Amino acid sequence: MPVMRSTPDAGSSQRAVHAWLLLLPALVLLVAFTHWPTLATLIDSFHSTPRGGRAGVWVGLENYAAMVHDPVFWQAVRNNLWFAGATIPLSIGLALIMALWVNERMAGRTWVRMAYFTPTVLPMIAVANIWLFFYTPQYGLLEQITSLLGLPSRNWLGDPATALACVTVVAVWKEAGFFMIFYLAALQTLNPSLKEAAAIEGASRWYFFRRVQWPLLMPTTLFVLVNAVINAFRLVDHLFILTRGGPDNASTLLLYHLYEVGFKFWDTGYAAALTVVLVVALAGVALVQFFVFDKRVHYQ
Template identity: 60%
Template sequence: HRGLVRTAFFTPTMLPMIAAANLWLFFYTPGLGLLDHVTALFGIGPTNWLGQPGTALWSVMAVTIWKESGFFMIFYLAALQAIPPDLREAARIEGAGRWAYTRRIVLPLLMPTTLFVLINALINSVRLIDHLFILTKGGPDNASKLILYWIWEMAFAYLDQAGAAVMTVLVLAALGLIAALQFMFFDRRIHYR
């Protein structure tokens, strides 16, 4: 059972983003998609998930989270397996319940992994663009136009390569600064010495 669950979580990570976006495009199809069939069970009518400014970005985010979560699950699984079983035994001897053990021991020991995942998720959120081409093309009304899609559009649709180059450098500088600040702010608080 455990191997099957791990495979189910990791399988979306192995799919190319174009394939994942096409799969979810079928789920989001108004009136025909899987999501509309599920919401119809609760009496909710068809929804144009990708065609409304209020739901388009959330729909794109759901695809990205589904696709990337298996990758980050591997790191959390490795971090959980690295926690010595002696700590659980010691906590039980001291009278700590499951919640206290999780809050006082497991979560603090997972903080280095969480920092790594946060920085990688931030970089991935800016880096992913291919699913936007399939799902929304930045629409409707620019509701799902992310920065990298905007840079691509500036460079190849409007042929402003200089502006796109400047925006790329600014995005890289901002990502580097945010990652450095995360390391400086969180690194001292999460490692036990």
Template identity: 45%
Template sequence: MGKERHAARIKRNAFAWMLLFPSLVFLGLFTYYPIAKTVKLSFYQADLSIRKPLYIGLDNYKTMLHDAVFHKVFLNNLWFAAGTIPISLALALAMAVFANRALKTKGLVRTAFFYPTVIPMIAIANIWLFIYTPQYGLLDRLARVIGSGETNWLGTPHTVMWAMIAMIIWKEAGYFMVFYLAGMQNISKELYEAADADGVGGWKVFRKITFPLLLPTTLL
């Protein structure tokens, strides 16, 4: 019996690895290999004036650390991450809770929430360019209705970061929602039934049951 169980487990694991293999190949070719290649090239000087890359050690990193443009870009990336990640996760969780409810249109709601994720980035850029365009964009038209002046959202240093953050949140929240929906399927319905029997309100159920049990998904 032990040998049969062991053979069955090996067979099951082999089948799982066969299913994963195509994705792992693409992940290795288009994600891990470029990362490793980039790290390797960072120790070399490679430009049009040199036929063969010249090993220079950490000189590229020393130059980068003293580059004012790099400092600005690095700070902008920190602000961008701080603005997109928490808000995207919070919005995705709210969308997942709403989409997970027993609604007749549940499938339609999930599709609508996830749809921005599958739109190509070039199309996303054009959609939001229409929203942000000075004078003719949707935001400026709304501002004109309430008596406010026009704003160059993508051409003003104080607004361009927030404009980009809003666009990325709109595109990525649906992707994170899928993970939360998957995590909710693993939460025992008995917990919700017990809370309902005790007369616990919806907000308290979310704080005491749903959110804590979705922490592994949030960390992922």
């Protein structure tokens, strides 16, 4: 009696159906919690804010026009650009230095690595409360140090000239240990023979880093850079505890401004427009980094 065999086309169709069924739960979550909210936000940005029992009406680009004429929005943009310009190079540079250090053989290397990584695992609210004690006028840790040096007392978080810089220090302290892990993992994948060959040739440590290690770390740097840019524009937790955007919006960042518009003033239409602009800007930066810089970071 002949044995029935499935055709190659039938087998490939079954595998395709099986693969899509395995992907279905992830696709449902992705559509439900990412794609649909993004589309709904885009639609809401062209509508007015619902008031009471009255639904929002189509207003076209009015929310975006209001954004152009909003001085607080432009203050938040300037603050966020300054914040990103400070936190991105500082956190990446500090992470690289720490990774190079703890990658060497040294006494207590495990404890040093743990100390560097500890700020990353701490909750953001807890970190903000720790640094709030440091910055507290008169009896904070920073005030104790400045008083020993004979310097005058200062309200670090209440001064428009220093509030944003204080938030920047907290962000760098929190993120550097996280980025260090990626650099450390990349350093440990490098071939040890490269270092041995450089030592035989008499290359200095700086020359070896500049000519060998740094080019090989460029893919990792690109990945860290994308994350650093995103983190610089999504900080909001620290501001709740440290400054609440003050004084006089001196430390207001884009995401905190978006939160205030949407949940404090309950202007959901304008908040949706702010969200669209922020998402488009971050997506554009990420695409440029991956499709332009990615071609230049792989060392051959």
